[in-house]
Amino acid sequence: MNVMKAIYLFVVLVFQVALANAEMASIDDQDLSEVTGQSGVYLTGEVSINEQGGPLSDTYFGDCSDPAKVCGARISLQTEQDGGWFVLDNIKGSIAFEGLTLQVRNITSGFGGDGALFNRDVIEIGMPESLRFDDFQYTIATSSTGRPSDAGFEQVDMMTVEMSGEVTLEGNLLVFPTP
Amino acid sequence: MGKLMTVMRLMPIAVLGFCMAQPAFSEMKALGDEVLSGVSGQSGITLDLEAKFGIEEAAYFEDGNGIALQGLRLNADTGSGDYAEFRILLDVLADGTLVIDMKSNNTARVEIEEIRFVDTPGVTPVADAPSIGGLFFDFNLDGNMQIRNTGNSAMGPDSIVGGVYDLDFLITDARLGYRTNGNEFFLDGMTLDVDSPGTILGATTAGELALDLPNFLAELSVDAIRYSNNPNNHGVTNDVDSALALPSYGSLWANLDMNSSWRARAGGRLGTEGLTINSQTTINSLDLAWGDDTDWAAAGYWAGALGITGQIDITNMTLDVLPDPDEGVIPEDDFGLGLALAFERIALGLYAQDIVLGVTKSDIDASLIPGGSSISSLGSFGVNLVFADGVYGGNNYTNRIYLQSGGNVDAGYQGLRLDTQLSIVGASNESNFIYTENGNSLMWSGFEAYADGDLTLDVTAQGVLGATEFYDGLRLGFEDFAFGYKVEGLRLAEDTGDQNDLKASELQAAHDFSGMSGGLFGLSGKPMMEGNLNGHITLGPGGNDGVEGVTINSDLALSQGQSALYIDEDDNTRGLWLSGLNYDVHLRDMMLDVTDEGLRIYESESWSKMDVTDFRIGDQVTGASFGRLMLETYEQGSVSTISAGGAGQVCIGGSGVDSAACTADGGRWEDRGDQGITVTSQRFFKDSIEAEGKRNRFTWETGRTGEGTASPQNGTGMQLVFDNFTTNDGDGLNDTYGFQTEQNVDVASAYVVKKADGPDSNGVVGNRGDVKVMNSDGSYRYVAPSSLTAQDWDDLPIGIATRTRTHFKELDFEQVNLAHPVGGESTLLYGLKLQNFDITTDITTTAMD
Structure with missing residues (x-):
């Protein structure tokens, strides 16, 4: 994935979080039936993060077989100048999916009559029937420095989330601009 | 009839005689005993010819305007005062066939010093009057022509009256060069072997000039494609001042088997004079390759297209000498007279069996012999294009190119300008591109395109002339060059060998393939794009690996553009759009080499800025906007490689080294074959250089004045800015690892x-x-x-399977800001670091039901 794609994906994700969640609504069978037969693309595959570890190897990062080392990815962000860092650490695992669909959809009806009032195009992300998490995990932490290799590094791991197994997702995620 | 036939048959002899006449007579010498002893026992006539001549101007005029070849000369390649030497043997066989053998005794040079357009013949030109530039051709000829005795009857369905010629000649130690303003670009060490038995040259009863090549075979080998920026050099391999070999772009090889039929009649598109040409050409086989640092055997590597077959038909192509179409309309765009080449229709269908990258010449040769070894290949690639009058975006376009003199106005008086308008039609899917690998095919269906603007071609040297900075190499310039293309969608199916089966398969939405990004490739792979292009691409000699290769310097600006990330197949006006697109890209010493891994692209320095006024969803014009997106990149030392072979065997949704282990882990084993495309890149995002406008930054702006209208004002809204992102090795000091990506693209089975x-x-x-x-x-x-x-x-079902692995040690954002022109700027994040990432995505896309 190149930077452009990553950024577009990031933007889409931002929109999903900031906008789509606010507009998300369950779609009844009638609305769903209007979706079928429309154009678009069907996606299947998986995304894996640091399943075999990452490229860094130092006193903090290392091989996944070494319990003393972190082999997952790390995101750290600083919200205050010269302040501490919020950290998502040791991100790793994989997510497989089948049946994710993507299309541009014009909503002009349905939704209990709101569709006719809405009358706009949306990006419709059709949820896959199942998402299979395979040892997907991350740790939420706070840190004194941005990098574990920085002088004075200290970190408090607050909680670790682990997910394995199948998750059923139905319906569609609609993404649209707000004027 | 009999007279006409006699005239046509004797025409080549007359031409040959004319060429020989003046110089031959003036230089005719008595044959010495030694020479006479060499021809004793042979029949016919032997002529030893020493020739040098110069013609101040030879011009072709039609409807009062002419194209003039000035300073036309024949001499030896060692200097204009030296004679070109030939031995010519004439004989008549028992069946009446006339045999002409011609052999060079030294290397001859044919040269045209200037090519200009004139309205009066014979007027001494002003020295710096605009000119296309000069051409030269050095050659050693060893050839044979037999003119058959075919009697007095007309030949073929077109009743051609003329002669049948068996041509067989070999040109060695040849050079073919183009020279502008003291700089040269030429093919050096060229060998051309041509065998064309049964060639018919004559006239039809309808009054057309006819040329039929029923069995044309040719092989071209070029040792080096060279460049010189030293005006003292002229058609030399080594620089005359330094004695060093002139830098080379690499080698070239082509092997062609075709048959072709051409008809030309009087009268062009405008006026009463001119020329109209029709032709049909069948490519039975064409192999074409470019070699880098090669010894033409096991050393050095080649990129090429092998086993090309296809058809090229030209309908009513006209040649006229005409004034600039902007004459009296846009005076500043009026560049005077030009050779106007226009055509009603060109239908081109070519299919390359193997696209190869990173193979040796020995590998190529071994693969081409019957029953030979297989060769590592990206797969097959086909192109079908129909150039004809068409409508794009509501505007009418035709096909015509005006070849004009002068080139870029700052580069000097010599150069070539192409005032171009092209139209490719595809509403009935007559134009498309096809990629086939491992038995599965992908078609970019219903391709339509247009181009309208000026192209310039100059051989330039490094330096600033006027207001323009030039670089060493062959410079292709774009001046207000408007263009656009789009596809109706994608079609995927198993390859049956019949393109019509693929055309009949289900159409699916088109999406972008941005396998490479940044620099020149920042907008590649889009299913639709249009805009206005200005700038240049200069192709210089020399690469990063070895001594040969191509070095690219470029400054391009795309303005008033639009591009699609996704196009709905049912309604091509709906999709995801980058509207109001402006894109500037600058490349410095980007070097292309063919290596054992494939085509390697090394970017010494590149920076770009993509500014999208509206990221639209839905309708292409009126769709709602997510706001403005702006991406600036600055890189040094980035490397990309395009190689043959896709993902191979993969385990989706699990892990395992074979099918059993993968299945046991809950995954799905897929074998995507040995063909496909892999693009690897290692990119280094560097710290900003504020004074030079170079930085890495992503900006998203919304809430602008006029937001939601057709003309929002950029810079008036709230901006979210991810500023100055750079790569490093996780220590904030070194940057040797960069941002690495490996992308494998296959056309493969999709699990739906x-x-x-x-x-x-x-x-x-x-x-x-x-x-x-x-x-x-x-x-x-x-x-x-x-x-x-x-x-x-x-x-x-068949889908597009893309496996992408992205890994980097650290991607560091200096800060994330919120900025508003009135409210000012505030820092949202004082630092954002992404470390130790290794992400693999494996996505297959196919049509929805």
Whole structure:
């Protein structure tokens, strides 16, 4: 994935979080039936993060077989100048999916009559029937420095989330601009 | 009839005689005993010819305007005062066939010093009057022509009256060069072997000049494609001042087997004079390759297209000498007279069996002999293009190119300008591109395009002239060059060998393939794009690996553009759009080499800025906007490699080194074959250089004045800015690892699962969780996963499988800001670091039901 794609994906994700969640609504069978037969693309595959570890190897990062080392990815962000860092650490695992669909959809009806009032195009992300998490995990932490290799590094791991197994997702995620 | 035939048959002899006449007579010498002894016992006539001549101007005039070849000369390549030497043997065989053998005794040079357009013949030109530049051709000829005695009857369905010629000649130690303003670009060490038996040259009863090549075979080898920026050099391999070999772009090889038929009649597109040409050409076989640092055997590597077959038909191509179409309309765009080449229709269909990258010449040769070894290949690639009058975006376009003199106005008085308008039609899917690998095909369907603007071609040297900075090499300039293209969608199916089967397969939405990004490739792979292009691409000699290769310097600006990330196949006006697109890209010493891994692209320095006024969804023009997106990049030392072969065998949804282990882990084993495309890149995002406008930054702006209208004002809204992102090795100091990506693209089977019980949109019934399986007639059925047979697995739908691995040690954002022109700027994040990432995505896309 190149930077452009990553950024577009990031933007889409931002929109999903900031906008789509606010507009998300369950779609009844009638609305769903209007979706079928429309154009678009069907996606299947998986995304894996640091399943075999990452490229860094130092006193903090290392091989996944070494319990003393972190082999997952790390995101750290600083919200205050010269302040501490919020950290998502040791991100790793994989997510497989089948049946994710993507299309541009014009909503002009349905939704209990709101569709006719809405009358706009949306990006419709059709949820896959199942998402299979395979040892997907991350740790939420706070840190004194941005990098574990920085002088004075200290970190408090607050909680670790682990997910394995199948998750059923139905319906569609609609993404649209707000004027 | 008899007289005409006699005239046509004797025409080549007359031409030859004319060429020989003046110089030959003036230089005719008595044959010495030694020479006479060499021809004793032979029949016919032997002529030893020493020739040098110069013609101040030879011009072709039609309708009062002419194209003039000035300073036309023939001499030896050692200097204009030296004679070109030939031995010519004439003989008549018992059956009446005239045999002409011609052999060079030294290397001859034919040269045209200037090519200009004139309205009065014979007027001494002003020295710096605009000129296309000069051409030269050095050659050693060893040839044979036999003019058959075919009697007095007309030949073929067109009743051609003329002669039948068996041509067989070999040109060695040749150079073919183009020179502008003291700089040269030429093919050096060229060998051309041509065999064309049964060539017919004559006239039809309809009054057309006829040329038929029923069996044309040719092989071209070029040792080096060289460049010189030293005005003292002229057609030399080594620089005359330094004695060093002139830098080279690499070698070139082509092997052609074709048959072709050409007809030319009087009268062009405008006026009463001119020329109109029709032709049909069948490419039976063409192999074409570019070699880098090669010894033409096991050393050095080649990129090429092998086993090309196809057809090229030209309908009513006209040649006229005409004034600039902007004459009296846009005076500043009026560049005077030009050779106007226009055509009613060109239908081109070519299919290359193998696209190879990173193979040796020995590998190529071994693969081309019958029953020879296989060769590592990206797969096959086909192109079908129909150039004809068409409508694009509501505007009418035709096909015509004006070849004008002068080139870029700052580069000097010599150069070539192409005032161009092109139209490719594809509403009935007559134009498309096809990629086939491992038996599966992908078609970019219904390709339509246009171009309208000026191209310039100059051989330039490094330096600033006027207001323009030039670089060493062959410079292709764009001046207000408007262009646009789009596809109706994608079609995927198993390859049956019949393109019509692929055309009949289901159309699916088109999306972008941005396998490479940044620099020159920042907008590559889009299903639709249009805009206005200015700037240049200069191709210089020399690469990063070895001494040969191509060095690219470029400054391009795309303005008033639009591009699509996704196009709905049912309605091509709906999709995801980058509207109001402006893109500037600058490349410094980007070097291309062919290596054992493939085509390697090394970017010494590049920076770009892509500014999208509206990221639209839905309608292309009126769709709602997510706001403005702006991406600036600055890189040094980035490297990309394009190589043959895709993902190979992969385990989706699990892990395992083979099918059993993968399945046991809950995954799905896929074998995507040995063909496909892999693009690897290692990119280094560097710290900003504020004074030079170079930085890495992503900006998203919304809430602008006029937001939601057709003309929002950029810079008036709230901006979210991810500023100055750079790569490093996780220590904030060194940057040797960069941002690495490996992308494998295959056309392969797609595992499509039914999402609901009952009939789908096409009325095909299945249960939730069933797998889509294609039938032989293009329809499909659903099969329970537990009931899938081996044949069912082979008959899964075809999709585009993209496996991408991205890994980096650290991507560091200096800060994330919120900025507003009135409210000012505030820092949202004082630092954002992404470390130790290694992400693999494996996505297959196919059509929705």
